[in-house]
Amino acid sequence: MQDASNEVPLTQEERERTSGLHDHPAAAATAATTTTAESHTVAAVALLQCGSKPYQPKGATRSTSKADGHPTKVPKSIGPVYSKAAFIDLRGVAKRSAFSHPSSVLEPLLISQASLDRVLVDRMSVDPNDSSNATLLDRGQLRLTLFDYLLDCWRRLEMVKSQTSRVKTLPVNVIEERVQSLNSSKGLLVSYAGLVIQMPDMFPQIQNGTNLGAQQLIDRLLADPDSASGVPTEFLKDIADRFKDDGLEAIIQPLVAGLAARARTATILTDWRTPLRALLTLVDVPAMAASIPQVATWNPTNATARQVEIVSALGPFLKTSGFCADDPSVAELFGTGLKRNKSDSSGAFASIRGAVRGLHTSLFQGVNGIVRSGAEPRERMLAYFYSVLRKNERRSQMQVDRATVSGDGFIYNITEILMRFCDPFMDNSHSKVDRISQTFFKGHSKIDISKVTRICAPKEVIDGYAGSEAPPGSINFISDIFFLTLGFHHIGVSRMYVDYKRFMKDFYEMRDQYDRLKEQETSGQLSAENGLLIKRYEAQLDKMITFRLSLESQILDPIILGHSFQFYNLVMVWLLRLVDPAQAYPRSPIKLPLPERPSDDFAILPEYIFEDIVEFFIFVLRHSPETVASSTLDELVTFTMVFLTSPGYIKNPHLKAKLVEILFFMTLPYRGQRNDDTLGIKLNTNPMALQCLIPAIMTFYVEVENTGRHSQFYDKFNIRYNISQILKFVWTNPIHRDMVKAESQKSESFVRFANLLMNDTTYLLDEGLSKLAEIHDIEVEMDDKVTWAAQTPQHRQEREGVLSTAQRQASSYIALGNETVNMLSYLTVEIKEPFLSAEIVDRLATMLDYNLVILVGEKMSNLKVKSPEEYRFQPRILLSDIINIYLHLDTPTFIAALARDDRSYSADIFFAASRILEGRNLKSADEIAKLARLVRKIEEVRQKGAEDEEELGEIPDEFLDPLLYTLMEDPVLLPTSNMSIDRSTIKSHLLSDTTDPFNRMPLKISDVVDNVELRDKIRAWKASQRSKATTAMEIDE
Known part of the structure; x- marks a missing residue:
């Protein structure tokens, strides 16, 4: 209890500063200038004023109840205090409090700090539902809930504290003592506020449907924080400080649950901001942010993947989605009609993207606040993300029941949050890449990869790796975020791209x-x-x-694509550093070739990491190349070169094909049709590309002949088409062209390349041109309106189906065929010998002759279709390229091969081609003359051949090649089948099939044995036949 004799009289200045008290209801000014002994009274007065009616004039009286219910007059000296307090029965307080008898109404009523608790209890004990108390308090105060009362008291006390702190006329120690006393009083208010949140029925409360307890605080959190109905952050901080070690989780639990319930019904098009803003208000208080992961619903272990976004504490906030698959109302933004396109929906795009970007910013703010609130909350947040990732493993499957996994929006939002955590270590120099663990998957990893395909590790390596332990301290926060981001990309946007x-x-x-x-x-x-x-x-x-x-x-x-681009650049750099023997990349260039066998740390990685990289870049280069146009792409080019040239590191040919596809899309123009607007300029400037590109793609051109996949026959054409486009793009670069010439000197490998190129040309042109003929026939049939209308509906439907299939196939085959012929055309300008080898030249000659007949022969009219451009059929260009090949290979060897073609070769066909070339200005006069000279030389050789054949007469069966039925020139013996065959024939066979053609046993050209005896017999027979022919001629003469 404070004694009145300890009061320090007010100075004149202090009295002047409070002279307006009777004209204003606020007690802040009074409290700011009270004496030391009055400091506790200041707190009491400040809190008791809360919600008071306007101050009554001096001398006024106010009734209060006696114990018997009869009114009693309050002394005028107490009037100012009472008029502002107006909450409590002062009779009860007076019996337990020390009062001064101030000579001036300006001096406040003294209520000691010791009695403040009882003051609050008396006020809160008034039953607002008891009508007899209506005379004690006005009806407005009766309707005020206890939490509102305590919060308003807290606000008034904060105002008093603020003004007290600014007083300049009192000693510092006095100010400090008063502030300390105010803080103590405030702590008492906060304690009771926390109690009425947790136990709203602890004191009598208004019973009129008003929300009480935690719901009352939820309502204030949902309100504008700067409004009177909001809740100040400082108040929440006081709550957190008071209950941090005394049940703060019990306060936070219902708040988070209530806000989550509100968020659960929000959509991206409705008020999602309000509940999320309320959550952020809690997160802004570190102690509360740290308590949120302690709530029971934080990471429900029994929840399914679909349930977790609904029942977990953060799930309802994270599931707000811009995808109409999650939220059908989003569809309303895009209107209706079959003529809609992106241009028509630009406003909708801007609206939904703006909302989702804002959502991501707020979500990250909340998660980041929790992560930064302490080590334990950080680990709980990571555990929640790992749990969501595990529950949604099935999202990565080709076929999945969408009802059993989390929605796209939920995963999409978490992915973007994680990428924002990656921002600090996604700098352009990748300076922190060495802090990402290389042994994350050792032992009991936080991400289960036991059932996923690995990049290139055999089972024994996988088992041994799983049984080992990662080095202590190797898994840090950066590593957790990095691998979580990889995982969520895999089950999220990577799946969406597919x-x-x-x-x-x-x-x-x-x-x-x-x-x-x-x-x-x-x-x-x-x-x-x-x-x-x-x-x-x-x-x-x-x-x-x-x-x-x-x-x-x-x-x-x-924006999102650019963010993912940054992330996957980091992933590529991390992988390159992992395979770099010096572990110095990117500070130093990686040196090739890599060791034959990769490290276990690389080999055991999930294959999906590599696959997601290539799928992302294919997607962005195909659909939004401008997103990466301003980037250097050095990491991407280096990545493709390293793994295309390192066969032991990627066992899946499908992934290599995807690397080639990336390079293909880089060569395409992305602004209009200007050929210089491509990202492929890097292929002509990057040092590693200049060194490795040509050997890599030419080797892979051969490798894709046998990939082991059930679709390898058709896959190879698409892959080779991409390679042909890349090769054509870089062909004008002298460095790349010289590399092609260098590759051609590797006779065996380049002959295989040339053979496959020729095989593809043969098949694609044959299929493509035959499909055009089929389209021609059906179009002619349909043009006869009368006959077509007379056909049965079933017949018309069947023919339309055939037409549709033929149109689709013709477009594909002819496009691929065009490129292979064009490649032959420009390659044979510089490179000839491989195409003139014995195992290739005859088939090349017959292929060219056959297609020339189709293009300019009697049946060329069968290729006339209504819209040839739809099938990329350009007969003039195709004819010109084929003639180029003839002219480029104008050598005795090639002429002899053409002369041996008895099936398709005809001088008349060449003459017909010349007329078209000349008439359409497709070739110069000099080129037409060269073609004529070529035909004359062929005719001369054919004449000579006919004479030689007549000299030899009937060929004994033992001298005939068993596959081609031609006279063998260089017979060899096959070791397993013991068959003799011409060397050129078996070499040609082995280019496409590495088995003995007679028993299908494995065979290499090095296994064959020269059949010297048979060769000598053939030579002797030929000499004998020629001798007989000469003798016969002499006799005839």
């Missing part, structure tokens, strides 16, 4: 079917059944367009 590709394929197929039906409708040939089908297609296409636009608004967002 799904988008598959979806677009289905979309285009349906649109093509729809377009064909509309053509029938226009021509009046549409059946009633197909009329209904058009309606179904229109409805389905409308939904598909909406889905496409929604998906593209997210996965083609340049």
Whole structure:
């Protein structure tokens, strides 16, 4: 209890400063200038004023209840205090408090700090539901909840404290004592506030449906924090400081649950910001941020992948989605109609992208606040992300029930949060790449990879690695974030890229079917059944367009793509450093060749890490190349070169094919049609590309002949098409051209390359041109309107199906065939010998002759179709390229091979070709003359050959090649089948098939044995036959 004799009288200045007290209800000014002894009273007065009615004039009285319920007058000396307190029955306080009898109404009523607790208890014990208390408190105060009362007291006390701290006329120690006393009083308010949150029925509360307890604080958190109905951050800090070690989790638990419940119903198009902002208000208080991961729903272990985004503490905030697959209301942004495109939806794109970017910023702010609140909350946050990742392993599968995994938005948002954590170590110099663990998957890894395919490790290495332990301290926060980001990319956007590709394929197929039906409708040939089908297609296409636009608004967002680009650059640098024997990359260039066998740390990595890299770059280079146009791409080029030239490091040929596909997309123009607007300039400037590109792609051209995949026959054409485009792109660079010449000196490997190039040309042109002939026939049939209309609907439908298939195949085959012929054309300018080898030259000659006949012979009219450009059929260019090859290989060896072609060669065909070339100005006069000279030389050789054949007469069977049935010149013996065959024939066979053609046993050219005896017999026979022919001629003469 404070004694009145300890009061320090107010100075004149202090009295003047409080002279307006009777005219203003605030007690802050009074409290700022009270005496030391009054400091506790200041706190009491400040808190008691909260919510008071306007101050009554001096001399006024106010009634309060006696114990018997009759009113009692309050002395005028207490009036100012009472008029501001107006909350409590002062009779009870007076019996337990020490009062001064101030001579001036300006002097405050003294209530000791010791009695402050009882003051608060008396006030909070007033039952607002008891009508008899209406005379004690006005009805407005009765409706005030205890939490609101305590918060308003806290606010008023904060104002008093602020003004007290600014007083300049009192000694510092006095100010400090008063502030300390105010802080103590504030602590008492906060304690009771925490109690009424946890136990709202501890004191009588208004019973009119008003939210009480935690819900009352939730309502204030959801309000504007700067408004009167909001809750100050400082108040939350006081709550956190008071209960940090005394049940703060019990306060936080219902708050987080309530905000999550509000977030659960929010969407990206509605008010998602309010509950998230409220959560951020809690996170802004470090102690509260640290308590959030302690709530029971933080990481529910029994929740499924689908449930975790709903029932976990942060799930409802993280699941807010811009994908219409998650939130159908998003579809409304993109309108309806089959003619919609990205341009029409630019406003919707900007709106949804802006909202999602804002969402990501706020989500990261919240997660970052929790992570930075302490070591334990950080580990719990990481554990939550690892748990979500494990629950969603099935998202990476080709076929998955969407109802059993988390939504795209949930995973997408977490991925972006993790990438923002990566920002500090994704600098351009990759200065912190050495802090990412290289042994993360050793022992009991936080990410289970026991069932996933590894890059190149055999089972024994995998088992041994799993049984070892990572070095102590090697797994740091950077490593956790790095591998989590890899994992979430794998189950998130990487899967979306693949799904988008598959979806677009289905979309285009349906649109093509729809377009064909509309053509029938226009021509009046549409059946009633197909009329209904058009309606179904229109409805389905409308939904598909909406889905496409929604998906593209997210996965083609340049900001997100740019962020992923930075991340995958880091991943590539980390992998290159891992395989670098010096462990010095990127500070020093990596040196090739790499050791034959990679380290176990690299070999055991999940193959999906590598696959996700290449899928990302293919996606971005194909759909949004401008996103990376300003980047150097050095890491990407180095990455592709290193792994294309290191066969022991990537066992899956599909991944190598993807590397080639990346290079292919780099060569394509991305701004209009200007050929210089490509990202492939790096292929002509990067030192490693200048050294490694040509050997790598030419070697892989041969390797893809046998990949072991069930689709290898068709895969190889697509891969080789990409290679042909790359080669054509760099052919103008003298350095690359010299590298091709150098490769051609490796006779065996280049002959295999040339053989496959020729084989592809043969097959592709044959298939492509035959499909064109098929299209021609069906178009002619359909043009006969009367006959076509007379056909049965089933017949027309079948023929239309055949036409559709032929059109699709013709486009593919002819495009690939064009490129292989063009490659032969420019390669044979500089390189001839491999194409003139005995195992190739005859087949090359017959292939060229056969296609020349089709292009300019009697059946060329069968290739006339309505829209040849749709199939990339350019007969003039194709003819010109084929003639180029003839002219480039104009040598005795090639002429002899042409002369031996009895199936397709004809001088008349060459003359017909010359007329077309000359008439269409496809060749110069000099080139036409060269072609004529070539034909004359062929005719001369053919004449000589016919004479030689006549001299030899009937060839004994033992001298005939068993495969070609021609006279053997250099017979060899096959060791396992014991068959004799001409060396050129078996070499040609082994270029495509490494087995003995007679028993399918493995065979190499080095295994064959010269059949000297048979060779000598053939030579002797030939000499004998020629001698007989000469003698006969002499006799005839």
